[in-house]
Amino acid sequence: RGPACRCRPASASPPRPIARVAAGVPLDEVREALLAVEIPADIADQIRAGYEKLGADVPVAVRSSATAEDLPFASFAGQQDTFLNVVGIDSVLDAVRRCWASLWTDRAYAYRESNGIDHAAVELAVVVQRMVDAEVAGVLFTANPVTGRRREAVIDANAGLGETVVSGSVNPDHFVVDTASARILQRRLGDKKIAIRSVAGGGTQEVSLDSAEPCLSDKQILALAALGDRVERHYGSPQDTEWAIDAAGTLWLTQARPITTLYPVPDSPSNDGKGRRAYLCVSVAQGLYRPITPMGMASFRLIASGGRRMFGLPVTDALAGPAFFSDAGQRVYVDATVIVRSRLGRFIVPRIFDVMEARTAAAMRSLFDDPDMSVRPGAFRAARHIMKLALRMGFPFRLTEAMVRPAAADRRLDGVGQRLLAIAALPGEHDSRTRLDHVIKALPAIPTMLPKALPVPLAGFIMLAFARRLLGSGEGLETVLRGLPHNVTTEMDLELWRVAGELRGVDLSSGEIPSPVQRFLDRYGHRAVAEIDLGMPRWSDDPAHILGVLANYLRLDDADAAPDAQFRRGAAEAEAMIQSLSRKAGGVRGRLVRFALGRTRRLAGLRETPKFFLIQFLAEIRRQLQHVGADLAAADRIARTEDVFFLSLMECREALDGKDFRKIVAGRHESYERELRRRQVPQMILSDGTDPEAIAAPPADGDLVGTAASTGHITGIARVVLDPVGAHLEPGEILVAPSTDPGWTPLFLTAGGLVMEMGGANSHGAVVAREYGIPAVVGVPNATRRIATGDEITIDGAAGTVTLLPAADRTPPPAPATASGR
Numbered sequence: 001r002g003p004a005c006r007c008r009p010a011s012a013s014p015p016r017p018i019a020r021v022a023a024g025v026p027l028d029e030v031r032e033a034l035l036a037v038e039i040p041a042d043i044a045d046q047i048r049a050g051y052e053k054l055g056a057d058v059p060v061a062v063r064s065s066a067t068a069e070d071l072p073f074a075s076f077a078g079q080q081d082t083f084l085n086v087v088g089i090d091s092v093l094d095a096v097r098r099c100w101a102s103l104w105t106d107r108a109y110a111y112r113e114s115n116g117i118d119h120a121a122v123e124l125a126v127v128v129q130r131m132v133d134a135e136v137a138g139v140l141f142t143a144n145p146v147t148g149r150r151r152e153a154v155i156d157a158n159a160g161l162g163e164t165v166v167s168g169s170v171n172p173d174h175f176v177v178d179t180a181s182a183r184i185l186q187r188r189l190g191d192k193k194i195a196i197r198s199v200a201g202g203g204t205q206e207v208s209l210d211s212a213e214p215c216l217s218d219k220q221i222l223a224l225a226a227l228g229d230r231v232e233r234h235y236g237s238p239q240d241t242e243w244a245i246d247a248a249g250t251l252w253l254t255q256a257r258p259i260t261t262l263y264p265v266p267d268s269p270s271n272d273g274k275g276r277r278a279y280l281c282v283s284v285a286q287g288l289y290r291p292i293t294p295m296g297m298a299s300f301r302l303i304a305s306g307g308r309r310m311f312g313l314p315v316t317d318a319l320a321g322p323a324f325f326s327d328a329g330q331r332v333y334v335d336a337t338v339i340v341r342s343r344l345g346r347f348i349v350p351r352i353f354d355v356m357e358a359r360t361a362a363a364m365r366s367l368f369d370d371p372d373m374s375v376r377p378g379a380f381r382a383a384r385h386i387m388k389l390a391l392r393m394g395f396p397f398r399l400t401e402a403m404v405r406p407a408a409a410d411r412r413l414d415g416v417g418q419r420l421l422a423i424a425a426l427p428g429e430h431d432s433r434t435r436l437d438h439v440i441k442a443l444p445a446i447p448t449m450l451p452k453a454l455p456v457p458l459a460g461f462i463m464l465a466f467a468r469r470l471l472g473s474g475e476g477l478e479t480v481l482r483g484l485p486h487n488v489t490t491e492m493d494l495e496l497w498r499v500a501g502e503l504r505g506v507d508l509s510s511g512e513i514p515s516p517v518q519r520f521l522d523r524y525g526h527r528a529v530a531e532i533d534l535g536m537p538r539w540s541d542d543p544a545h546i547l548g549v550l551a552n553y554l555r556l557d558d559a560d561a562a563p564d565a566q567f568r569r570g571a572a573e574a575e576a577m578i579q580s581l582s583r584k585a586g587g588v589r590g591r592l593v594r595f596a597l598g599r600t601r602r603l604a605g606l607r608e609t610p611k612f613f614l615i616q617f618l619a620e621i622r623r624q625l626q627h628v629g630a631d632l633a634a635a636d637r638i639a640r641t642e643d644v645f646f647l648s649l650m651e652c653r654e655a656l657d658g659k660d661f662r663k664i665v666a667g668r669h670e671s672y673e674r675e676l677r678r679r680q681v682p683q684m685i686l687s688d689g690t691d692p693e694a695i696a697a698p699p700a701d702g703d704l705v706g707t708a709a710s711t712g713h714i715t716g717i718a719r720v721v722l723d724p725v726g727a728h729l730e731p732g733e734i735l736v737a738p739s740t741d742p743g744w745t746p747l748f749l750t751a752g753g754l755v756m757e758m759g760g761a762n763s764h765g766a767v768v769a770r771e772y773g774i775p776a777v778v779g780v781p782n783a784t785r786r787i788a789t790g791d792e793i794t795i796d797g798a799a800g801t802v803t804l805l806p807a808a809d810r811t812p813p814p815a816p817a818t819a820s821g822r
Contacts, residue, residue, distance in 0.1 A: 085778055278364075457604060632661075709766035755793070
């Protein structure tokens with residue numbers, strides 16, 4: 001291997017690429033300016049000396065190695081240039097200069113932009129390696145980059161130099177190896193139509209191939225897997241490597257970089273090495289794709305400990321959380337292995353997810369045939385724990401009361417919320433240690449609310465299921481769920497619409513909060529996007545999102561499309577459908593149908609109430625922690641008050657004792673920002689890194705298929721929104737989002753339709769879409785990547801399909817979207 005030369009391209013001459021790019025000079029002109037600059041004499045001399053040590057006119061590979069390459073979150077693979085079979089010092093010097101200039105290729109510039117990397121901070125070195133005249137070469141991943149499975153080597157190989165494999169210009173031979181057992185699991189031979197060979201005197205040429213034989217023997221395949229295992233152990237993480245085998249059969253490792261696309265494996269105490277474990281992402285199940293702040297994660301650990309205590313189970317360290325709790329990629333995961341291995345768990349839990357988050361249900365069922373997840377004894381012991389708790393908390397009584405005396409159940413539910421808020425409150429003035437101790441004492445109380453609050457809305461859905469059984473089908477029942485009363489999220493959205501009506505003609509850009517907006521914040525300011533995360537600012541902290549939503553509302557001038565009008569129409573249609581269904585059933589059966597569906601409408605809207613109480617509770621806890629943060633910032637333990645949410649509860653204690661966390665918090669902010677850019681979060685993941693959804697059968701070409709969530713058929717312009725804060729949604733556009741929680745729902749009021757990557761028929765987005773009569777399809781894999789803003793799409797809310805219209809079939813420029821069956 002020859003010397004590595006390091007240089008900032010900007011320092012070699014006056015052109016200064018950063019200044020030229022900032023001035024709008026095209027990147028190709030920037031590269032030409034760099035290529036016109038001579039290499040500084042001292043560096044050129046070092047290159048000559050290093051090259052001469054290799055021998056006379058030795059063929060070398062000249063390749064780039066930038067400081068922004070091989071980062072934990074971005075590999076930069078192939079973004080800068082590589083030159084193969086370079087012969088002669090003049091050619092080497094020219095290749096070095098071209099490598100430096102390739103820091104400013106369009107692809108490298110765009111890659112840095114998309115990963116938030118400062119162009120001015122990037123430096124590029126050039127590595128000069130003795131050329132391996134490969135008989136066969138390719139790429140080896142030490143973990144499966146598609147399924148995520150660790151210690152499963154994936155090899156792509158072709159005759160000649162590895163450039164054909166790296167560039168994707170050939171269909172290579174493909175092999176998969178279980179590294180631990182040294183078994184070849186899969187072999188798929190490519191057509192291998194071309195190869196690139198070295199040419200005597202320098203350069204390469206493309207040659208045609210016609211071979212049906214594999215280019216690697218089984219011995220070579222296993223040797224490659226073993227080499228990859230050594231490399232991974234050396235670097236301590238899965239690696240993306242390039243390799244070559246020369247004419248003598250010697251195996252060469254030519255490059256290694258971390259695989260940056262793998263999702264982290266949950267680091268859980270429950271992973272005891274006795275077979276694989278299955279982890280469920282609670283964040284995604286709650287409609288939250290974005291990462292959780294450290295304080296949010298700490299609160300979930302403490303809440304989970306409270307849940308364990310509620311079941312009468314021991315808790316070793318409440319702040320650390322129970323053994324089943326884990327985090328990965330700054331998202332919350334729980335060990336669901338016991339559920340998957342239990343007959344009772346298999347029967348109940350996937351059915352719950354069928355209506356909450358359908359893709360999670362499918363991922364869980366895909367594990368049922370996995371030998372590591374085979375059914376084990378012990379399920380009924382867990383069932384006994386649950387039954388005892390349900391009886392102790394009065395669950396059956398509360399369920400029955402809700403069906404028979406809903407008004408009394410309402411009052412009881414309100415009492416649960418009031419008691420929970422009383423636990424969160426800490427009136428008066430207190431020092432930070434007292435406030436922190438109060439937070440740690442209060443958070444474990446949250447799980448005790450659930451058995452007392454959930455029976456009321458659950459009774460509504462039991463009545464719905466009873467009506468479905470009486471009717472013999474579900475036809476018409478979705479209409480019954482439109483315009484549900486007593487839904488606090490819908491009430492919030494409609495109140496915001498009324499506020500918009502009061503603001504017509506008011507300048508929202510003045511910076512002042514108009515009194516109608518302040519009235520709304522007084523009632524709902526505790527809410528937020530990603531509101532289950534204690535670290536997320538509430539609307540009362542930053543009302544910019546609400547002001548932006550109001551600006552969107554003010555663009556809607558069609559009275560018939562107004563959300564309150566839609567809601568009233570939905571409620572009237574629901575009542576009419578109840579009458580129709582009861583007449584159709586007739587007699588006693590019809591009266592039972594009318595009663596059951598009446599109770600459904602009376603109770604089902606209350607499904608949002610327990611979460612409303614939870615968010616009120618968290619807002620009060622957040623307020624206490626803001627006091628702690630203010631004291632820590634004043635003492636220079638953190639940089640600003642809000643940084644307290646990038647500490648754990650234990651670290652808050654350490655900071656109050658005098659530890660400076662400013663550098664640690666700064667690093668966590670950077671890590672959090674990187675995780676915000678992650679687009680793929682597994683609903684379930686195994687302890688070996690496998691994403692069950694990734695190994696499922698691929699979807700058929702054509703329509704995007706998800707779960708039917710709200711009937712209706714609409715064709716309109718798509719608006720892809722990854723973060724609702726500051727989002728601009730024209731009236732009638734179809735909202736395409738990764739997932740939603742109640743903080744998103746104000747956008748629904750002007751949306752023509754909804755497409756979500758996550759969710760089920762009873763997820764937040766689906767429920768609100770039905771209430772507003774908006775056609776919706778949820779659980780559509782990769783919707784935000786397969787659909788772009790401005791695309792014209794058709795969604796069929798009854799069939800659960802989304803069709804991306806070809807450009808030739810699109811209607812001329814965007815008129816407002818039209819819908820039927822709303």
